[in-house]
Amino acid sequence: MASARVPLVNYLRLEPEPHLLAQQCRSCGARFFDRRNACARCGRNDFREIPVDGRGELKSFTIVHRAAPGIPVPFVSVIVRADDGTWVRSNVVGCDPTPEAVNLGMRVRLTTYPIGADDDGTEAIAFGYEPA
Amino acid sequence: MAAQIASDSVWVVGAHMTRFARFPDQDLIDLASESAMGALADGRVTVGDIDVLACGSLFEASGAVGQRLQKQIGQTGVPVYNVANACATGATAVRTVMMAIGSGEAQIGLAVGVEKMGKMGLLGGATKKEKQVFEPSGRYGAVTGVDGYLGTATMPGVFAQAGMAYAHDHDGVGFEQFARVAYKNHLNSTLNPLAQYQKEFSMGEIMESPMMSYPNTLLMCCPTGDGAAAVVLVSGERLASMPTDVRRRAVKVSASVLTSDPFTEDCQVQPDVNTLTRNAAAQAYEKAGIGPEDLDLVELHDCFATAELIHYDNLGLCEPGGAGEFIDSGGPFRDGPTPVNVSGGLISKGHPIGATGVANVYEITAHLRGEAGHRQVEGARVGLAHVIGLASACGVHILEKAAA
Numbered sequence: 001m002a003s004a005r006v007p008l009v010n011y012l013r014l015e016p017e018p019h020l021l022a023q024q025c026r027s028c029g030a031r032f033f034d035r036r037n038a039c040a041r042c043g044r045n046d047f048r049e050i051p052v053d054g055r056g057e058l059k060s061f062t063i064v065h066r067a068a069p070g071i072p073v074p075f076v077s078v079i080v081r082a083d084d085g086t087w088v089r090s091n092v093v094g095c096d097p098t099p100e101a102v103n104l105g106m107r108v109r110l111t112t113y114p115i116g117a118d119d120d121g122t123e124a125i126a127f128g129y130e131p132a
Numbered sequence: 133m134a135a136q137i138a139s140d141s142v143w144v145v146g147a148h149m150t151r152f153a154r155f156p157d158q159d160l161i162d163l164a165s166e167s168a169m170g171a172l173a174d175g176r177v178t179v180g181d182i183d184v185l186a187c188g189s190l191f192e193a194s195g196a197v198g199q200r201l202q203k204q205i206g207q208t209g210v211p212v213y214n215v216a217n218a219c220a221t222g223a224t225a226v227r228t229v230m231m232a233i234g235s236g237e238a239q240i241g242l243a244v245g246v247e248k249m250g251k252m253g254l255l256g257g258a259t260k261k262e263k264q265v266f267e268p269s270g271r272y273g274a275v276t277g278v279d280g281y282l283g284t285a286t287m288p289g290v291f292a293q294a295g296m297a298y299a300h301d302h303d304g305v306g307f308e309q310f311a312r313v314a315y316k317n318h319l320n321s322t323l324n325p326l327a328q329y330q331k332e333f334s335m336g337e338i339m340e341s342p343m344m345s346y347p348n349t350l351l352m353c354c355p356t357g358d359g360a361a362a363v364v365l366v367s368g369e370r371l372a373s374m375p376t377d378v379r380r381r382a383v384k385v386s387a388s389v390l391t392s393d394p395f396t397e398d399c400q401v402q403p404d405v406n407t408l409t410r411n412a413a414a415q416a417y418e419k420a421g422i423g424p425e426d427l428d429l430v431e432l433h434d435c436f437a438t439a440e441l442i443h444y445d446n447l448g449l450c451e452p453g454g455a456g457e458f459i460d461s462g463g464p465f466r467d468g469p470t471p472v473n474v475s476g477g478l479i480s481k482g483h484p485i486g487a488t489g490v491a492n493v494y495e496i497t498a499h500l501r502g503e504a505g506h507r508q509v510e511g512a513r514v515g516l517a518h519v520i521g522l523a524s525a526c527g528v529h530i531l532e533k534a535a536a
Contacts, residue, residue: 006266008281010273032400034271041395059300060402062292063346064284068257071280077289077345079297079402089283089401099307099346104300115281119264126281 008115008126009033013051018112018127020052022086031086054110055132056082061104063097076102080129093128107132139369142233143382144531146175146364147494152328152482154250155358160192163360164201164246167487171242171362176378179206182364183238186213188225188245189486201244218521219435221245222361222489223390227527229365230388239370245491246360247484253356254344257286283401288353288436289345290522294405295438296347298445304456305441307347311338312459313437314352314479320466321476323507328357328482352437354478361490363497383500386420386514387530393523403522405439409446412528416516417448420530424448427470428512429499431492433520434477440464444472447518466509474499474507489527492517500533 007014011033013021022031028042031050038045060079067073074097080088093113095101108129117123137143148170150163158166164187172179187198193216202212211232217224222245229241258279266275279285284293299305315335321327333341333351341351366374371382391412396404417423424447432447434440441459444450449470450458458464464472475481475495478488496515498504513533520526 006268006275008275008278010268030395030397034400035273040400059398060293060297062284062289062296062348063343064280064286064289065343065345066254066288067280067284067286068254068259070259071257073280075280075284077284077293079283079293079398081398085397087398087401091281091283104296115276118266118275122266124266124275128281 003117004122005125006122008124012112012125012127014112014125018110019054020088020110020127022050022052023047024050052086052088053082053084056080056088056108056129058092058104058106058108061092061102063099063102078129080108091128092130094130137368137372139367141368142230142385143366143368143371144363144385144493144497145366145371145374145378145382146171146173146177147362147497148174149326149361149487149491149494150359151326152357152359152484152487160189160197160246160248161200161204163248163358164197164244165204167246167360167362168201168205168242168244171364175364176375177240177364180208181240182208182210182242184211184229184232184241186215186225186228186241186243188215188221188489189247190216190218190221191247191249191485197246217525218523219433219485220390220489220519220521220525220527221486222491223519223527223529224489224525226363226490226493226529227388227390230385233365233367240364240366242362242364243490244360244362245487245489247486248358249356249484250358251356255287256290257284284345286345288348290403291436291439292345292348293402295442298442298455302453302456304460307339309456309459310347310352310437310441311335313434313440314338316465317434317473317477317479318351320474320507321480324476324481327476327480328355329480348436348438352479354435354483357482357484359482359484359487359491361487361494363490363493381501383497384532384534385529386422386532387416387528389416389419389528391415391526403524405520405524406442406446408524408526409443409518409520412526413447416528416530420532422514422530426514427516429471429474429496429509429515430518431473431475431495431515432518434473434479435483437479440472440477443518447516471509474509489519492519493529493531496531500531
């Protein structure tokens with residue numbers, strides 16, 4: 001029986017292929033991932049949805065060894081600049097959590113993975129980046 | 133002499149800070165009272181002289197801390213502004229009094245910053261919710277907590293990423309340069325009896341201490357703690373009528389600036405601690421009519437070693453892109469061209485959040501008066517105090533020794 005899947009956040013779309021969906025200001029082009037009241041750059045309020053390029057460059061990272069209770073450590077937190085200029089906050093997965101394995105400027109691509117199921121068996125799907 | 137004091141100038145005449153530490157036997161108002169009364173006595177004024185009180189405290193922001201302070205040291209009926217602005221809370225209290233005096237509504241004001249954090253532990257980052265049914269909620273439609281899945285919200289991690297972004301863009305910056313910042317500040321704190329920690333650590337000890345969030349190890353992170361600081365500010369007009377020994381020790385506030393984040397492309401996914409600091413510094417240098425090369429000392433917001441390094445560049449203390457070389461060449465050490473955080477900084481002096489931005493002004497004032505004891509920067513005439521709180525708020529104050 002195929003269990004239901006939900007994305008961890010609603011700007012992650014699982015179909016047809018996993019991708020991120022940004023809200024782009026029609027006036028100035030600024031991109032956001034959250035529900036917007038208006039544009040933080042120009043103040044106007046007219047957005048369109050735009051898929052974000054899944055490829056990008058690792059602009060910064062940290063390897064988190066201490067986090068709040070219940071959060072598995074270590075993990076690699078990253079800031080990625082997608083090739084279309086969109087900035088994304090995420091984790092790098094499929095890579096040792098060591099400074100030797102993670103490199104600034106590294107090419108990465110979007111990936112998804114399950115993070116667990118709720119009481120109804122619905123599985124939450126997170127996104128991360130893996131070395132490209 | 134008095135005729136030389138510009139009436140629209142603002143001066144520090146009293147300053148005080150408690151030691152930063154953990155004080156289980158003193159409550160928040162004990163600490164605030166000690167500093168407030170200390171600053172009043174230092175300025176040879178009484179609570180009855182004060183026209184306005186601004187009180188900064190972050191974790192009791194809704195607790196009328198200013199009024200509770202008045203109930204211990206003097207209920208005079210003057211306006212009280214309780215302020216909270218993340219780690220810039222104390223600087224915001226100073227700025228509030230500056231505005232009150234600048235507007236002509238007050239002649240003498242008291243700014244107090246106080247915090248009691250105890251052993252609060254790691255700040256930022258949410259405990260994972262053990263949610264049993266995945267339902268989208270909030271502005272991102274998250275079905276469960278995202279901290280740890282979509283990056284980190286912990287403070288050591290967020291500031292680590294800010295430092296590593298600088299390392300991405302500039303050569304000569306890495307783990308060792310960040311560690312050297314902490315080495316310097318721990319070393320500086322051994323001369324400051326008010327610092328929470330007063331212990332020197334070797335580079336090896338710093339780099340091998342427990343990793344919090346690479347590249348920030350435990351000894352590269354500020355501690356939580358308790359403390360208070362206060363300053364008495366007066367208008368130039370009021371200063372002119374004050375006793376000679378008060379005028380002699382008065383320190384001029386040449387610039388007082390508060391900024392928030394302008395929009396930048398990446399600020400939606402990571403705090404941009406750079407742009408608002410650069411904007412605040414530019415405004416402050418312009419107002420004061422000086423440049424970074426004129427600074428004899430700087431107290432800047434080294435909540436983490438990674439943060440201090442990037443602020444060398446943001447405040448113009450080094451060549452653009454040259455923060456790594458600046459620390460490696462000894463530039464910000466106490467015997468270097470621009471001593472930074474001779475107090476020990478947040479890393480070693482401590483960071484009781486509401487007190488920090490006032491304590492930085494206290495520190496600069498002490499040096500400009502030549503009263504900083506063993507840690508005195510000899511001949512200091514101009515200093516800059518910088519704080520930044522996430523979300524974000526940046527306060528910059530430039531103080532000058534000036535004949536009054």
